Amino acid sequence: MTESRAREDLTRFAKSLFDRGYSVGSSGNISVAVEDGILITPTNSCLGFLDPARIAKLDRTGRHVGGDKPSKEIFLHQAFYDTRPGTGAVVHLHSTYATALSCLADTDPEDAIPPLTPYVVMRVGRVKLLPYVRPGDPRMGEMIRALNGSHAAVLLANHGPAVSAGDLATAVFAAEELEETAKLVTLLRDRPTRHLDEAQVQELVRVFGAGR
Structure with a gap:
């Protein structure tokens, strides 16, 4: 992909996220890898x-x-590129439901987005909740680096989700899937809920190469 095309695609996907309420005001940022560097909002x-x-x-x-x-x-974006070979894009949003989960005291830090649907397993994988640091703090990147590439997506406490993938479209779709699953988690709170069991999750991992 040419840099010109990457710029156009980034602009188009960013507007789509904004128009549908996944980002408000000047929140959120997106990056795309190009041949000689990184483009970032x-x-x-x-x-x-x-x-x-x-x-x-x-x-x-x-x-x-x-x-x-x-x-x-930029620190969190660079951390994904440096620790997950093949990363082509990173999407960081302040989307409502995922951010809400990042604020809840009982969100599991090791598995912040439970396997409610096959698609969150296939497109997002296991999501780790990282401790709060202020926006722009280099420690955010250090925490992602410390994961050694084990997670394609994280929740930043009291802040929002960050998702990496091999290309921009896949990263955007994964960020959307994460947000929709976070919405389901919120809607189903305090109700008996059926999660996919470990055998079902492993089948998805085997068949689709999912990241959980």
């Missing part, structure tokens, strides 16, 4: 009104080489 930009030409570009060392100033969350 600028700091304090709105996902609904991006200018492809102004999307920030970093080289392979993380140095800002073009476009507007990059998102302050």
